[in-house]
Amino acid sequence: MTDPARDIDALRTQFAEELARASGEPALRAVRDRYLARKGGLVSALLRGLGAAPAEERPRLGQLVNALKQEIETTLDARASEAAGARPPTGAVDVTLPGRVPGTGHRHPLTLLRERIEMIFSRMGFLVIEGPELEDDYHNFEALNMPPEHPARDMQDTLYLAAPVRSLAGSAATLLRTHTSGMQIRHMETHPPPVRLIAPGRVYRRDNLDLTHTPMFTQVEGLVVGDHVTLADLKGTLFTFVRELFGEDRQVRFRPSFFPYTEPSAEVDISCGACGGTGIDCSMCKRTGWLEILGSGMVHPAVFEAVGYDPERYTGFAFGMGIERVALLKWGVEDIRLFYENDFRFLEQFPL
Ligand SMILES: [Zn+2]
Incomplete structure (x- = not known):
């Protein structure tokens, strides 16, 4: 049988690595789904796995998993707002923007x-x-x-x-x-x-x-x-x-x-x-x-x-x-x- 505490640490490490590779909002959304989805998410799976642990261990392990879940949520939120706030450096010209149409006016x-x-x-x-x-x-x-x-x-x-x-x-x-x-x-x-x-x-x-x-x-x-x-x-x-x-x-x-x-x-x-x-x-x-x-x-x-x-x-x-x-x-x-x-x-x- 695996050691649940070690599994929790392993998942934390795995998350940190995947997050480091994810860039851009779609990639961050994918990471969030992979870890936090209620159905099929890795954290949910870990929680379910605790059922196999000895009864006296479960409350402590449950707290550890919930702490990890909280940690992942906070980290992802921070990265998401960072990505949304990202702007081209001041003075840069975004050549992909549509042009500004000058007003044509009309007679007096x-x-x-x-x-x-x-x-x-x-x-x-x-x-x-x-x-x-x-x-x-x-x-x-x-x-x-x-x-x-x-x-x-x-x-x-x-x-x-x-x-x-x-x-x-x-x-x-x-x-x-x-x-x-x-x-x-x-x-x-x-x-x-x-x-x-x-x-x-x-x-x-x-x-x-x-x-x-x-x-x-x-x-x-x-x-x-x-x-x-x-x-x-x-x-x-x-x-x-x-x-x-x-x-x-x-x-x-x-x-x-x-x-x-x-x-x-x-x-x-x-x-x-x-x-x-x-x-x-x-x-x-x-x-x-x-x-x-x-x-x-x-x-x-x-x-x-x-x-x-x-x-x-x-x-x-x-x-x-x-x-x-x-x-x-x-x-x-x-x-x-x-x-x-x-x-x-x-x-x-x-x-x-
Ligand atoms: Zn009148």
Whole structure:
């Protein structure tokens, strides 16, 4: 018969040798199974073998085997956590890792919104035209029924150039355009009616930077001229636009207003999306149920005279909106400046 105490020592030695050869987690798992498995494990087998030992010896031998089992468990745990913690030395390059894909980005939300607006009007047959940001007084003011000294010029705090420069349109520019209406004039000067266009682009005013104003902003103006163009056409066009951009449930309201280049003129409001137009406890619409979105009106006969259109024959409508303002309304953003701070965390929130 074998000596159980010697068997225990032999197994301890055998384990130490096998452990020394085992490297890597799979090998360590194999050693653990071989020694500690409840069924077929070497330690279990040793315990079972004690049944053959003399009864007075068994408790002591049992303690020895359990101590060995504990020892093997502790040693294996230590080796396993060592293996898991193993890392390549600092500065080493693991060439087997997948590459890092750089972010591809997307266009600015204001650009996306401008394109969306252009698409809506294009589908209604509008031409999209662009023009110079440096403009002359005639196209920015005078041809739009705002002669020098006209008080309405005060409505648009203008940034004037120190000296005239030759603009892209070929004229002597004296200011940064305050609206894109100059493009309406330029188009009518060179094209007979009918006209159906929108003119998107940057405009400049001497406004201080605050929650809702920036010295530079983006505008979209529209102009339709032809035979029998009426206020109903203006209303239908804007109604279609608002519902396309904001959703079918939006209402539109016209409020009388004043612009020198349109008569009659109207501010256009849309029903508030935050409160469904009820105004109840709504900070978005200041409890009115309505949000101001753009200005519009029927083209003033003096504008037609300036471009050589017959005001007795032709009628037309015009409208203008700030894309930033539309963005504030569409997305419920409260601070216009966020659109110009180029913080990715903000800019990435606006899929269209
Ligand atoms: Zn509201």
